[in-house]
Amino acid sequence: MAVVTPPAIVILGPGALATARRVQTLYPGAQVHALEGRVAGDVAFSELGAHLRECYTRGLPIVALCAAGIVIRCLAPLLANKGAEPPVLALAEDGSAVVPLLGGLTGVNVMAREIGAALAVAPAITTSGELRFGTCLLNPPAGYALASLAQGKRFVSDLLAGAATRVDGHAPWLENVDLPREAAARHAIRVSAHVWDGSPDDLVIHPRSIVAAVGAPREALADNVRRALDAHGLAPLALAALVAPAAHMRDASLAQAAAELGVPLRFVDSEENTAQATLAALDLAADVERYTPNDDGVALACAAAPLDPRALGRARGKLAVLGLGPGRADLLTPAARAALDSATDIVGYATYVGMAGPFRADQQRHATDNREELQRARHAFEMASEGRRVAVVSSGDPGVFAMAAAVLEALEGSDDARWHAVELAIVPGVSAALATAAQVGAPLGHDFCMLSLSDNLKPWTVIEKRLLHAAQADLVMAFYNPISRARPWQLERALEIVRSVRAPHTRVVLGRDVGRPGETLRAMTLGELRSADVDMRTMVIVGSSATRGFARGDGGEWIYTPRWYREDA
Numbered sequence: 001m002a003v004v005t006p007p008a009i010v011i012l013g014p015g016a017l018a019t020a021r022r023v024q025t026l027y028p029g030a031q032v033h034a035l036e037g038r039v040a041g042d043v044a045f046s047e048l049g050a051h052l053r054e055c056y057t058r059g060l061p062i063v064a065l066c067a068a069g070i071v072i073r074c075l076a077p078l079l080a081n082k083g084a085e086p087p088v089l090a091l092a093e094d095g096s097a098v099v100p101l102l103g104g105l106t107g108v109n110v111m112a113r114e115i116g117a118a119l120a121v122a123p124a125i126t127t128s129g130e131l132r133f134g135t136c137l138l139n140p141p142a143g144y145a146l147a148s149l150a151q152g153k154r155f156v157s158d159l160l161a162g163a164a165t166r167v168d169g170h171a172p173w174l175e176n177v178d179l180p181r182e183a184a185a186r187h188a189i190r191v192s193a194h195v196w197d198g199s200p201d202d203l204v205i206h207p208r209s210i211v212a213a214v215g216a217p218r219e220a221l222a223d224n225v226r227r228a229l230d231a232h233g234l235a236p237l238a239l240a241a242l243v244a245p246a247a248h249m250r251d252a253s254l255a256q257a258a259a260e261l262g263v264p265l266r267f268v269d270s271e272e273n274t275a276q277a278t279l280a281a282l283d284l285a286a287d288v289e290r291y292t293p294n295d296d297g298v299a300l301a302c303a304a305a306p307l308d309p310r311a312l313g314r315a316r317g318k319l320a321v322l323g324l325g326p327g328r329a330d331l332l333t334p335a336a337r338a339a340l341d342s343a344t345d346i347v348g349y350a351t352y353v354g355m356a357g358p359f360r361a362d363q364q365r366h367a368t369d370n371r372e373e374l375q376r377a378r379h380a381f382e383m384a385s386e387g388r389r390v391a392v393v394s395s396g397d398p399g400v401f402a403m404a405a406a407v408l409e410a411l412e413g414s415d416d417a418r419w420h421a422v423e424l425a426i427v428p429g430v431s432a433a434l435a436t437a438a439q440v441g442a443p444l445g446h447d448f449c450m451l452s453l454s455d456n457l458k459p460w461t462v463i464e465k466r467l468l469h470a471a472q473a474d475l476v477m478a479f480y481n482p483i484s485r486a487r488p489w490q491l492e493r494a495l496e497i498v499r500s501v502r503a504p505h506t507r508v509v510l511g512r513d514v515g516r517p518g519e520t521l522r523a524m525t526l527g528e529l530r531s532a533d534v535d536m537r538t539m540v541i542v543g544s545s546a547t548r549g550f551a552r553g554d555g556g557e558w559i560y561t562p563r564w565y566r567e568d569a
């Protein structure tokens with residue numbers, strides 16, 4: 001199978017760079033991941049083990065230019081649960097040896113051959129079936145599914161033991177494979193949408209060539225589809241997609257049925273909500289065999305070759321508004337990471353789009369410099385309405401002075417049914433106030449408020465009023481957007497208001513570029529704070545009367561707000 005996702009080419013020192021760049025030319029979109037402080041590549045990482053594990057869990061193929069043993073040790077903790085396994089290869093720094101380690105069923109040997117050919121070395125392939133036939137029979141190309149892995153293994157060992165085989169059906173990828181073929185052989189590789197009858201001599205491969213169409217969501221839909229397939233002797237693994245009328249896009253039972261069946265869910269615009277009308281709207285080729293719908297309202301169609309689900313109607317679009325956290329990769333939540341990985345399009349302010357990368361070649365970036373959040377939100381809905389999976393990125397948390405509210409505002413203001421049919425998710429992130437607080441201790445340990453000092457979208461008088469009330473209520477305050485070139489005097493005025501209520505010895509924490517390169521943290525008092533200490537990349541936390549500090553072991557200070565409260569504290 002051709003490698004779809006470009007690999008992470010991982011290097012630990014300058015000695016490996018030349019070989020890494022040669023491998024990179026084989027895989028468009030591949031990036032060289034280089035150990036920080038040792039060598040510069042396209043992506044920097046600081047700890048090999050953690051980085052390899054992250055790539056692996058993200059399903060990225062890995063070409064590691066280091067000892068095979070190191071790679072094995074790094075990934076060992078992840079290998080117990082054998083799930084989908086990306087190809088992993090070790091490659092000698094000087095390109096003199098290439099060793100496929102993992103991913104036998106996802107094309108590691110194909111990659112080993114490709115890299116071996118480019119570097120003029122023999123790949124260290126150890127899979128016996130591969131060695132004999134030059135391909136992995138158990139790893140059919142995209143669009144085909146093996147009926148049974150256990151049966152497949154038995155079939156391959158029969159062939160290795162000397163049995164011959166015939167090929168029934170159309171298997172274009174086997175045409176140039178050196179199989180022991182015999183027209184009358186007892187063993188057969190059978191390419192068919194029909195279920196395997198259990199014959200021990202057959203290797204059955206299903207082309208994903210069947211469409212199941214429904215007219216309306218129903219109870220137990222997945223069971224209905226299975227029953228319809230069963231009635232015609234068709235294999236569930238041969239199903240390419242479940243298709244429904246776009247009018248039912250928001251129905252959760254459809255998504256659940258598709259997930260249960262393990263196939264993509266696609267939609268078409270059809271006049272009436274019947275299975276037959278759905279099928280008709282797909283405009284399938286004339287030679288596709290149609291089956292009349294059963295009582296459960298499922299219509300089937302079966303093509304001779306695999307069907308590309310992307311060509312069948314359109315998907316339900318997705319829009320995830322996600323928070324990247326303050327910047328550090330390990331403060332990005334796995335849920336946000338997953339939303340980024342599954343996105344086809346990434347929308348956001350250029351700095352944050354950059355922060356969210358690296359991206360695959362198939363992911364489109366829509367980085368803008370404009371601060372027109374509503375416009376950006378509308379663009380995101382437009383793309384999602386076409387069936388794309390869009391990620392809108394914010395720094396920190398998307399719901400804290402960021403894109404989530406803009407996206408909801410755009411949606412509320414729209415009467416476009418396509419926008420309302422989009423699957424919308426808000427994925428939280430670590431907000432700047434939380435990241436800053438954690439660095440110094442727990443200044444937000446008791447009641448606090450978050451305030452934006454920007455008067456772009458609200459009148460300054462409102463800000464003054466809220467500041468005064470928050471100060472009087474003795475809340476800890478976290479100031480976002482404290483100052484900017486366009487708003488030079490506002491912070492000083494804000495501090496005046498706070499000082500009119502709160503004592504000069506009140507604790508203040510300034511966090512600048514927290515969780516990013518060049519992070520700085522400063523602790524001071526309200527009396528000492530000057531607006532010149534603050535810029536737009538700074539988080540200002542002003543303590544309450546109870547916020548306190550004490551020396552920490554490393555010479556710094558822990559600052560926290562106790563959980564209790566005394567009027568006279």
Ligand code: SAH
Pocket residue numbers: 326327394395396397398399400401402430431432433436479480481482511512513514515516536537538539540
């Ligand atoms: N959604 C973001 C906030 C966006 S408003 C969040 O939840 O963090 C932008 C303001 O957030 C900046 O002016 C600054 O005050 C603060 N900020 C964002 N990232 C920061 C960081 N890494 N360090 C310090 N302050 C930051």
